[in-house]
Amino acid sequence: MKEKTKRTIAFYSMISPWFVVFIIFGLYPMLYGLYLSFTNYYGFNIKHLKWMGLQNYHKAFTDSDAMYSLGRTLYVTAFNVPLSVAIGLGLALLLNRQVRGVSVYRTIFYLPSIVPALASVIMWKVIFSSNNGILNGILSTVGLPEVNWLGYDYATTSLLIMLLWGAGGGVLINLAGLKGIPRDLYEAASIDGATPIKRTIYLTLPLMTPVIFFNVIMGIIGSLQIYMQPILLNGTELLARPIQPNYLYFVHAFQQIFAFQRFAYGMALLWILFLAILALSVVVFTTSKYWVHYETDQE
Amino acid sequence: MNTQSQTQKGSVPLYAALILFSAVFLFPMYLAVVNAFSAWNTTPGLLPAGFHPENFKYAVTMIDFWKFGRNSLILLVITLGTSTFTSGLVGYAFARIAAPGRNALFMIILSTMMLPGIITQIPQYILFHKYGLLDTFWPWVFWGIGGNAFYIFLYRQFFASVPKELEEAARIDGCSILRTYWSIFLPMSLPVVATVAILNFQGSWGDFIGPFMFLKQDHYPLATALSTISYTQNGSKLVLQSVTTAAALLILLPVLIIYFLGQRFIVEGIVTTGVKG
Numbered sequence: 001m002k003e004k005t006k007r008t009i010a011f012y013s014m015i016s017p018w019f020v021v022f023i024i025f026g027l028y029p030m031l032y033g034l035y036l037s038f039t040n041y042y043g044f045n046i047k048h049l050k051w052m053g054l055q056n057y058h059k060a061f062t063d064s065d066a067m068y069s070l071g072r073t074l075y076v077t078a079f080n081v082p083l084s085v086a087i088g089l090g091l092a093l094l095l096n097r098q099v100r101g102v103s104v105y106r107t108i109f110y111l112p113s114i115v116p117a118l119a120s121v122i123m124w125k126v127i128f129s130s131n132n133g134i135l136n137g138i139l140s141t142v143g144l145p146e147v148n149w150l151g152y153d154y155a156t157t158s159l160l161i162m163l164l165w166g167a168g169g170g171v172l173i174n175l176a177g178l179k180g181i182p183r184d185l186y187e188a189a190s191i192d193g194a195t196p197i198k199r200t201i202y203l204t205l206p207l208m209t210p211v212i213f214f215n216v217i218m219g220i221i222g223s224l225q226i227y228m229q230p231i232l233l234n235g236t237e238l239l240a241r242p243i244q245p246n247y248l249y250f251v252h253a254f255q256q257i258f259a260f261q262r263f264a265y266g267m268a269l270l271w272i273l274f275l276a277i278l279a280l281s282v283v284v285f286t287t288s289k290y291w292v293h294y295e296t297d298q299e
Numbered sequence: 300m301n302t303q304s305q306t307q308k309g310s311v312p313l314y315a316a317l318i319l320f321s322a323v324f325l326f327p328m329y330l331a332v333v334n335a336f337s338a339w340n341t342t343p344g345l346l347p348a349g350f351h352p353e354n355f356k357y358a359v360t361m362i363d364f365w366k367f368g369r370n371s372l373i374l375l376v377i378t379l380g381t382s383t384f385t386s387g388l389v390g391y392a393f394a395r396i397a398a399p400g401r402n403a404l405f406m407i408i409l410s411t412m413m414l415p416g417i418i419t420q421i422p423q424y425i426l427f428h429k430y431g432l433l434d435t436f437w438p439w440v441f442w443g444i445g446g447n448a449f450y451i452f453l454y455r456q457f458f459a460s461v462p463k464e465l466e467e468a469a470r471i472d473g474c475s476i477l478r479t480y481w482s483i484f485l486p487m488s489l490p491v492v493a494t495v496a497i498l499n500f501q502g503s504w505g506d507f508i509g510p511f512m513f514l515k516q517d518h519y520p521l522a523t524a525l526s527t528i529s530y531t532q533n534g535s536k537l538v539l540q541s542v543t544t545a546a547a548l549l550i551l552l553p554v555l556i557i558y559f560l561g562q563r564f565i566v567e568g569i570v571t572t573g574v575k576g
Contacts, residue, residue, distance in 0.1 A: 010476045011398035017385040021445025033422035108321045114558055116505030118522050122547035123331040126540050134330050137344040225415050270418045
């Protein structure tokens with residue numbers, strides 16, 4: 001056998017576990033779901049599906065709940081992404097300054113991001129609760145007026161606070177990026193008389209743009225798919241409808257499917273967002289050659 | 300901030316900022332601990348209302364905690380035992396073996412990383428229902444064997460950065476491709492194996508949506524059980540906050556232990572692969 005044929009066989013047999021599972025449990029269900037989104041499937045009529053064309057997709061754009069939830073999702077994303085990227089980078093910049101005990105601080109900042117979402121929601125719920133809540137207890141102890149943290153006016157703020165608590169998870173990748181900046185660049189800048197603030201603005205930030213860019217894109221993708229935190233923050237069960245301002249796009253889709261059995265319409269809603277995310281991903285990967293650095297050349 | 304050179308040790312304002320931020324990040328965790336030890340039906344504050352470690356006892360006795368814990372363990376063992384290794388194998392193939400179609404397939408893997416899980420999970424639910432796989436652990440076996448796009452990516456990044464000479468030396472010594480992977484590359488990738496295992500652990504232990512969709516209550520893992528069952532006093536609808544928080548801390552504990560044990564691997568793994576964990 002030729003060396004090349006041998007290698008091809010080796011390659012395909014080694015990736016076969018992924019490939020077979022991907023076809024059966026990834027691609028097939030995905031296309032099946034896409035097909036269902038063009039039908040009238042509502043949970044009981046799997047044997048008598050009717051082709052509805054683009055009707056579900058059309059409905060999504062005229063459904064006022066869907067449009068409202070999309071607006072709220074964009075609102076949450078608009079605050080969540082820049083703030084969490086800034087927190088991750090800011091903390092990493094602090095830690096990159098030859099700090100004693102850096103691993104302790106790094107651990108503390110990173111810790112909240114590994115707390116299981118469910119445990120995190122339970123913890124924050126007790127803090128925000130208006131009935132026996134910790135935060136209001138503290139506010140009233142120090143003589144400040146109590147706030148209805150999970151009520152209409154503050155629910156989204158509370159959600160953002162809870163999400164941003166996990167923003168320290170970005171510290172690790174930012175630190176890795178900062179460590180990759182050659183030290184002699186800083187020395188050269190110092191000799192030229194640049195202050196630390198100037199060095200940060202004119203040297204560090206431009207060199208960190210790949211990492212920042214990556215974090216922004218991944219942040220947007222993640223943010224658009226938030227649904228469990230708002231549901232659990234206000235409700236006590238997974239099918240509960242969150243308070244109106246926290247009624248996000250994925251929550252809407254989840255509700256359509258699991259609370260109302262509108263599988264076909266729910267799938268259409270998900271596919272619309274998926275296509276939007278896919279368009280974003282294409283941007284990431286076509287530009288990746290400008291920001292991914294390999295130590296050796298690819299074969 | 301100080302105006303001295305980058306290599307100087309940090310100044311007082313720097314440490315003040317670090318300590319302040321640490322306090323902010325630890326505060327919710329501290330409050331949760333305070334609340335978990337407080338008496339029932341008190342307003343929890345900065346200091347615990349009494350000292351009631353029995354809340355933790357109630358957390359494990361008021362619901363069928365150990366049964367749910369056992370389910371969590373089963374899912375964990377299935378996922379860890381499969382996905383950690385198949386992902387490595389696939390990642391290796393993508394990094395080191397040139398074959399036609401490789402780049403296109405890798406693009407597919409990368410795009411599945413962007414795929415919202417729920418978009419395949421719902422049709423899967425319909426299909427599993429059709430084939431009688433609902434309320435069994437089989438779906439986790441299949442998903443595990445298929446590996447995980449992000450883990451494949453991590454392994455691939457790591458293996459791609461290994462110098463070519465190593466492989467060529469092995470080739471000259473007559474090692475087969477699989478042998479080269481098993482005896483040279485895999486032992487070298489220990490930080491990545493550990494990183495993937497830890498991420499896998501966190502993902503599996505904390506996942507409550509998957510089991511909610513595909514299993515019934517008897518097979519729920521802890522995370523799903525806690526998201527669907529409330530701790531309430533006999534006959535009342537009032538949720539016992541301190542007991543619920545105690546249960547949340549019990550779920551969190553293994554994650555913290557594993558993280559502390561494996562922390563240095565994660566940091567190393569992220570530096571060597573250059574991506575977020």
